[in-house]
Amino acid sequence: MLLDLDLPYLSGLEVLEALKSDEASRPIPVVVVTGRAEGEIYERCRRIGIEGFASKPIKREELLRVIDKALAGSAEKGR
Numbered sequence: 820m821l822l823d824l825d826l827p828y829l830s831g832l833e834v835l836e837a838l839k840s841d842e843a844s845r846p847i848p849v850v851v852v853t854g855r856a857e858g859e860i861y862e863r864c865r866r867i868g869i870e871g872f873a874s875k876p877i878k879r880e881e882l883l884r885v886i887d888k889a890l891a892g893s894a895e896k897g898r
Contacts, residue, residue, distance in 0.1 A: 821850050823853055835864060850869065850870060854876075
């Protein structure tokens with residue numbers, strides 16, 4: 820799942836926390852794509868349990884690399 824932190828009705832961090840706290844959705848790999856690239860935001864997302872992080876603006880090739888890495892890491896966890 821690609822998740823932007825700046826959503827119109829609620830915080831992307833709240834969405835991330837809800838996804839990772841629910842046993843049914845926890846295994847879904849989440850890549851955060853955001854314009855908010857502060858170290859504190861990255862660390863908070865990492866602690867919650869993201870599989871990838873990309874700062875906007877991002878080029879297509881870089882986004883695909885981040886997604887590939889997140890999926891590969893998720894597959895390794897599932898073994």
